[in-house]
Amino acid sequence: MAxxxxxxxxxxxxxxxxxxxxxxxxxxxxxxxxxxxxxxxMGPSGCGKSTLLNLFGCIDTPSSGTLRVFGNDASTxxxxxxxxxxxxxxxxxxxxxxxxxxxxAFENVELPMIEAKVPRHERRERAESLLARVGLGHRxxxxxxxxxxxxxxxTAIARALANQPDLIIADEPxxxxxxxTGASILALxxxxxxxxxxxVMATHDPHAAELGxxxxxxxxx
Amino acid sequence: MPTAPLQAAxxxxxxxxxAMPAVAGTGRVVxxxxxxxxxxxxxxxxxxxxxxxxxxAGMPFIIAGTHAPPxxxxxxxxxxxxxxxxxxxxxxxxxxxxxxxxxxxxxxxGANADSLVTALNGTQLxxxxxxxxxxASQSSETFVVISNFHKAISFLSILAGSAFLAAIxxxxxxxxxxxxxxxxxxxxxxxxxxLSVVGETVLLANAGAxxxxxxxxxxxxxxxxxxxxxxDTDLVFSAVTGTHVALAFGIATAVGLVVxxxxxxxxFRLQVNEVLGR
Amino acid sequence: MxxxxxxxxxxxxxxxxxxxxxxxxxxVALLADMLMLSTxxxxxxxxxxxxxxxxxxxxxxGTLPFGTDAVIAESARVExxxxxxxxxxxxxxxxxxxxxxxxxxVVAMGIAGERQSLYRIIEGGDIxxxxxxxxxxxxxxxxxxxxxxxxxxVGDTLRLEATAPGAALAFSGGAxxxxxxxxxxxxDLPGQRTLVAPLxxxxxxxxxxxxxxxxxxxKLRTEDGDDPLAPAPAADQRGVAAGIEAAFPxxxxxxxxxxxxxxxxxxxxxxxxxxxxxxxxLFITFLLIAVLLTxxxxxxxxxxxxxxxxxxxxxSIRGMVLxxxxxxxAMGAVIGAGLxxxxxxxxxxxxxxxxxxxxxxxxxxxxxxxxxxxxxxxxASGIAxxxxxxxxxxxxDIPRTLHEEVV
Numbered sequence: 024m025a026x027x028x029x030x031x032x033x034x035x036x037x038x039x040x041x042x043x044x045x046x047x048x049x050x051x052x053x054x055x056x057x058x059x060x061x062x063x064x065m066g067p068s069g070c071g072k073s074t075l076l077n078l079f080g081c082i083d084t085p086s087s088g089t090l091r092v093f094g095n096d097a098s099t100x101x102x103x104x105x106x107x108x109x110x111x112x113x114x115x116x117x118x119x120x121x122x123x124x125x126x127x128a129f130e131n132v133e134l135p136m137i138e139a140k141v142p143r144h145e146r147r148e149r150a151e152s153l154l155a156r157v158g159l160g161h162r163x164x165x166x167x168x169x170x171x172x173x174x175x176x177x178t179a180i181a182r183a184l185a186n187q188p189d190l191i192i193a194d195e196p197x198x199x200x201x202x203x204t205g206a207s208i209l210a211l212x213x214x215x216x217x218x219x220x221x222x223v224m225a226t227h228d229p230h231a232a233e234l235g236x237x238x239x240x241x242x243x244x
Numbered sequence: 245m246p247t248a249p250l251q252a253a254x255x256x257x258x259x260x261x262x263a264m265p266a267v268a269g270t271g272r273v274v275x276x277x278x279x280x281x282x283x284x285x286x287x288x289x290x291x292x293x294x295x296x297x298x299x300x301a302g303m304p305f306i307i308a309g310t311h312a313p314p315x316x317x318x319x320x321x322x323x324x325x326x327x328x329x330x331x332x333x334x335x336x337x338x339x340x341x342x343x344x345x346x347x348x349x350x351x352x353x354g355a356n357a358d359s360l361v362t363a364l365n366g367t368q369l370x371x372x373x374x375x376x377x378x379x380a381s382q383s384s385e386t387f388v389v390i391s392n393f394h395k396a397i398s399f400l401s402i403l404a405g406s407a408f409l410a411a412i413x414x415x416x417x418x419x420x421x422x423x424x425x426x427x428x429x430x431x432x433x434x435x436x437x438x439l440s441v442v443g444e445t446v447l448l449a450n451a452g453a454x455x456x457x458x459x460x461x462x463x464x465x466x467x468x469x470x471x472x473x474x475x476d477t478d479l480v481f482s483a484v485t486g487t488h489v490a491l492a493f494g495i496a497t498a499v500g501l502v503v504x505x506x507x508x509x510x511x512f513r514l515q516v517n518e519v520l521g522r
Numbered sequence: 523m524x525x526x527x528x529x530x531x532x533x534x535x536x537x538x539x540x541x542x543x544x545x546x547x548x549x550v551a552l553l554a555d556m557l558m559l560s561t562x563x564x565x566x567x568x569x570x571x572x573x574x575x576x577x578x579x580x581x582x583x584g585t586l587p588f589g590t591d592a593v594i595a596e597s598a599r600v601e602x603x604x605x606x607x608x609x610x611x612x613x614x615x616x617x618x619x620x621x622x623x624x625x626x627x628v629v630a631m632g633i634a635g636e637r638q639s640l641y642r643i644i645e646g647g648d649i650x651x652x653x654x655x656x657x658x659x660x661x662x663x664x665x666x667x668x669x670x671x672x673x674x675x676v677g678d679t680l681r682l683e684a685t686a687p688g689a690a691l692a693f694s695g696g697a698x699x700x701x702x703x704x705x706x707x708x709x710d711l712p713g714q715r716t717l718v719a720p721l722x723x724x725x726x727x728x729x730x731x732x733x734x735x736x737x738x739x740x741k742l743r744t745e746d747g748d749d750p751l752a753p754a755p756a757a758d759q760r761g762v763a764a765g766i767e768a769a770f771p772x773x774x775x776x777x778x779x780x781x782x783x784x785x786x787x788x789x790x791x792x793x794x795x796x797x798x799x800x801x802x803x804l805f806i807t808f809l810l811i812a813v814l815l816t817x818x819x820x821x822x823x824x825x826x827x828x829x830x831x832x833x834x835x836x837x838s839i840r841g842m843v844l845x846x847x848x849x850x851x852a853m854g855a856v857i858g859a860g861l862x863x864x865x866x867x868x869x870x871x872x873x874x875x876x877x878x879x880x881x882x883x884x885x886x887x888x889x890x891x892x893x894x895x896x897x898x899x900x901x902a903s904g905i906a907x908x909x910x911x912x913x914x915x916x917x918x919d920i921p922r923t924l925h926e927e928v929v
Contacts (some may be wrong), residue, residue, distance in 0.1 A: 077921040082831050103835065108835020117924070122829030125530035126705075135832050137523045186833070194924075295731070296582040296592045296772065320791075324590065340730070373684060382877075389876040396797065396872055400865070407545035408810055414538035415817045463798070474790060491788055510537060 028091075029190050029221045030056040030079050033056040034179060035088030037074050048074040051088070054239065056223060058189070060214045063232040064225045068239030072225035075241075078221055080113050081105040081191040093189070110139050114183030114191045117211075118198035120175045122167040128154060128178045129163040154179040157211060166232075167208055173204035180211060191215065192223040209234055271333040272308035277323035278476060279288075280310045295338055303337050305329065315479035318383050402495060408505045409452070413445050417507045424511060438508045445504030446497055453496035460484050460492075524838070528845035532895050538704040543853045545810055546900075550858025554896035555866050560796035562870075563789050564782065566884045570708045571778060574587045576614065576739035577759045580604070580766050580775045586784055587737045588709065589620060590881075594773060597735030601635075603769055609758045611743045615735040616636050618914055619728045621697075622683040623664075624672055626918045628715040630682075632724025632735075639740070641718065646676035646703030649720060653816035659700035660723050666704055669841040682719070684727040695924035697723065707878050731749065744862075753778065794883065807854075807900045808907040811847050815911035819843060826915050827923035836916035845914045848901075848908030863888050 036050040054061050056079075064072045077083040078090055081097055082105075090097040093112055097105070109115070122131050129150055136146035154160055157177040167175055169203045174196040176196060183191055193212060197205030205228070216222045224235065232238045270290060280286060287309045294302025313326060335341045351357060357375055364373035417424075424437055464482040469483045531640040532539050581594035597615050604613045612634030621630040633640065638648070640664075659679065664672070674680060683696040699719065701781060710716055720917055740762060742754030759777035766775035778785060781842060819826070826839060866886040873885045 056660075064829075073925060074921070077924070080831065082924075083921045106830070106833055106835050109831060115828075117828060117832050119824070121824060121826060123527065125527065125534050130526075133836075134523065134829075138838060182832070212658050232600075252812065295595075296584070324584065335625045386876045386878050389873060392875075393869065393872050396869060397552075400552060401802075404548035404552070404806060405547045408547065408806065411541040411545060411810070412813060412817075413537050414535070414541065415814065418535060418538070467794075467798075470794070471791070475787075507729075517612045 027057050028059050029093060030054065030131075030223070031089075031091040032078070032085075033089045033180075035078065035085040035090050037071070037083070038086045038189045039077060049078075049085075050115055056221060058221055059216070059219055060237065061213070061222045061235040062224070063222065063235035063238045064212075064241060065227070065229070065232050065238055065241060066212075067099045070241040070243045072241060076192050076194050076223065080115060081108050082108055098243060110135065110166070112169060112189050114188040116117075116176070116179055116183050116191065117214045118195035120167070120179045121173055121198070122178055122182075124167050126180075127164050127166055128159060128170065131178055132181045135182060139186050146193075150181075153184055154178070168174065169189050172200050175207050176204075177211065180208070180215075184215070191220055191224075193218040193222065193223045195225055197226070197228060197229065205231070213218070215230060270304040270306050273305045273329040273333075274309050274311050275307055275326045275327040277310040277312045280307070282325075288311070293337065303333075305333070306498065312478075315477050317387060317479060318346050318477050320477065320479065325414060326369045327371070400500070404453070406499045406503065409445070409449055409499060410506060413441075413448070413503050414510065415509045416444075417441065417511050421511065432511060434508075437511070438505075441511070442501060442504030445507065446500035449496040449500030450493060453492045457489050457492050459482070460488070524842055524845050525849070528849045531822075531846055532849045533854075539850070539853075540811060542814055542850060543857065545906075546807060546850065546854025547857035547861055549806045549810070550855055550896055550900045551802045551862035551865050553800050553807075553900055554581040554858065554862030554893045555682075555797040555869060555886060556800040556803065557896055558862075558866050558888060559798075559869075560793050561892070562885045562887045563792060563883075565887050566882075567782065567785055568778075570783060570882070571751060573708060576603075576741050577777060577778050578740040578742065580611075580740070580763075580770075580773055580779060581736070583645075583772050583774050584628050585774065587616075587782070592803065593617070593731050593734040593736055594732050594738065596735050597738055598768070600738050600770060600773065601909070603766060604738065604762070607762055607765060609742050609754070609762055611741045612636055613741070614739040615639060615721055616640070616737055616739065617724050617728075617734055618736045619724060621717065621724070621727060622686055622802045623668065623680045623688075623715075623717055624674075625681075625683075626666075626668075626672060626715065627686070628717045628725055629666055630717045630719060630728075632719055632721035632734075634721035635739075639741070641705040641707035643703045644706050646701075648703055648705075649718060660697060661702040661704045662699045662717055662719040663674070663703040664701055664718075665707060665710055665714070665716040665834055667710070667713060668717055669701070669704050671715055676701055682717075682723075682727065698722075698725070708756035708882055712877060713928045714910075720849055731865050773847075798802060804899065807851075811850065811904040811907035812883040813851070815843060815847055815908050816914070818846070819911045819915040823918055825928075827920045830918065830920050831924065832847075838914040839918075840912040843912035844908050846906065847904055847912075849878050849900050850906040855900065856888060859893045859897060860890045862893055 032052060032054045034051045034053055035049065036047065036051060039046045039048055039105075050200060052071075054062075065074060066072055074083070078085055078097070079092065081092055081100065084090075084098050084100075084105075093108065095104075097109070099107070102130075110147065121146055123134065126134065132150040132153055136149065137145065143150070151160070154163060157180055159174060159177055159181070162170060162178075167178070170178065176199075180196075191212070195213065197208055200208060209231050212222060214222070222235070224231070226232055248486075273291075273293070277284070283291075284305055285291060287307050289307045290304050291307065292302045292304050311328070317491075327519050330342070335343075349360070351360070361373045364371075424441075427437060461484050464484050467482040468480060472478065563741050580594070581587055582590070582594055587594050597617075601613050601615055603608045613636060614633055617632040619630055619632075620627055622628070623630075631640075633649075634651075638650075643663065644666075648662055662680070662682070664674070669675065672680065678701050680699050680701060682699050683697055695749070705718065706717060721735065742762060744752045744754050748844050756777065756779055760780070763775035763777045763780060766773060829839065830836075840886075866888045869882055870886040872885065873879075
């Protein structure tokens, strides 16, 4: 049963040192995310949504409590082990896209596969197929500044799927987009999740939250 | 015709041998202070002097005193020292009589050097007269060449420094383009932004010039210390003057103005939307 | 891909990359030129000194050839001592002084010795090849300057005097000489008029010490007996020189390496200057790369944090930053190499205008070895400068950076 849960958080907390004082971003949070679930985290600014996503995505480690990601105790993993998890099993979608401006859409999607040492032929095929899947098969050679906001986020989603992850972490994926474009992005994410991916998403948008299996309402500490 | 006393010299290379007991009736010489130090001789000592390369017993002379000649750049690499003796003594030592290599004339106050030079050169006595300034100018030609070399290197250094400054300022401008774009949207005039960027660049350039002048003073000191020891001389090899300092800050300001202006022209060419990152 | 990312990152901002590369190129060029300067004069001295074919030089104690007016008395004794050394193949006595040829002052060299290689005959014959000699006419050779200014050619005669025209004794002690050849010598200053005559004639015109000579040259035997310029082993040179100094304490004898060492004093200024400027060039390279990359990494923190969150390891991030520095350095090196080569010629032309420098002497001798060395040293300096920004980039605080980028 335990292996059905991608994420298992038990009373986790996260405290940051800011200057000379400590700031408690999260306190006593518990959550289990099953494989294939779509969980939305909602709450006001400063409630710790992004902090939680950072913890689930193994970008950061909890200050207290126990967090297991893919069965691994996140607190005991080395930086290299967490990096490897992020490379091969987790895909990130950011509010600000974070595409490499000097690379084309195709090359941006290729990038994580190169780091994962996927053979050239295979990664090229996969990059083309992913971009086609997100509706950008005709924009392979375009650089980010030649794409619209929605197209950039679609490229970022294709990149997040490059190494065939089990988990997608999306932090306000529609934050920089207009309502209509945002809706199409959410629809894409929902479609991917329907295909078996696990998604944890932070959002302000109640309509976005409704797409998920579960909505977690968070409050400031 | 002037009536000032004449000095004559006939250069020989002499070897001073070790000091010896005083001998009555010996001639007197004045030696260069550095020579006296290296041989550990002083006024009152007796030395034997002979012509270099020619062997023989030489003649005894008493050291009348020491003299520190003014540092001469033209003699920087010479390995020989100087001593002064009455011409008759040198003639007796060398067995070469009534021969000098040059006359050096000191003129009465108000005497016209140019007319004297012309008159002497017209005498056809088998020598040529030169104005001291002409001799100085000719003997300085090598140093003019070295000075030109230094100027060429300085120019290249300024070029490299300017390119460096331009790269840095463009970096900064690009990093701040969003902030500056917001200022434009808020209504800050181009002139205001121009003055801000150029002012910062000029300040940066002059900060560099300040450090550079400080560094130059240190290096100059080090160069003088080193070369004075190496060549055993009191010559000033490097001097940072007020003119140099003024030039440094002047060039820094000029470069700062040009580079800062270039950077703002570059910045203003960006569209507001691009500046705001859309 | 890392190189592609590095190249595109560098080309992202062409203007600032252009200026950075320009500054780097000048730094590399200056470094290359200073490496040339530190060795150029020495190479020139070596070449010129080797070209005359004599390995041992004997001068009055503490002096160098052509350095002073001091003379060796009874120079024939010295020559006999050298000839008695089995290692010595031939000798040449030289007496340098000023004489007047047709009332024009010339640098006169009186020589005595067989098969001289001090100068090259470019027209006519040498002074020992005047055949058949015209009765009573001592043979002389002139350099091209002297021949042109005197308006004489091979076969013409000159009046050679010890004193300047107009002197009371102008017509006593002089001689009418025959120009047998025009010669070229590497030691002439620009515009210098040089005349070579038999030693005995110059000694007669300019009597100083008995049998005076300014210096004596010796050519040692080599295994390759056919090549008159092939150098003898250094040990033989030093042995011959030491033998002469032991026998004649009032003289200094120099082997080739001892002579180069004695000439270091004249080279000291340029060598130190080259060292100082080389250090400054390296410092500029270091500073430029360090500043560029530090600011560049700073402005791309978000990108770097995103790459790290995607699973890029610290090593990959360090590699990316280092690759960027290498791309910049490579661009600067290519342009700097060409610039250094061109600048060497320009700077050399400035310095060789010195009136106290013989024709053919060079301060900068462009060679690829110095260019390559400059590129390697600059590259090492630049990569060292890139290490800290690379490490900082790899250690970027991912959550904090992502948060700051959004705010």
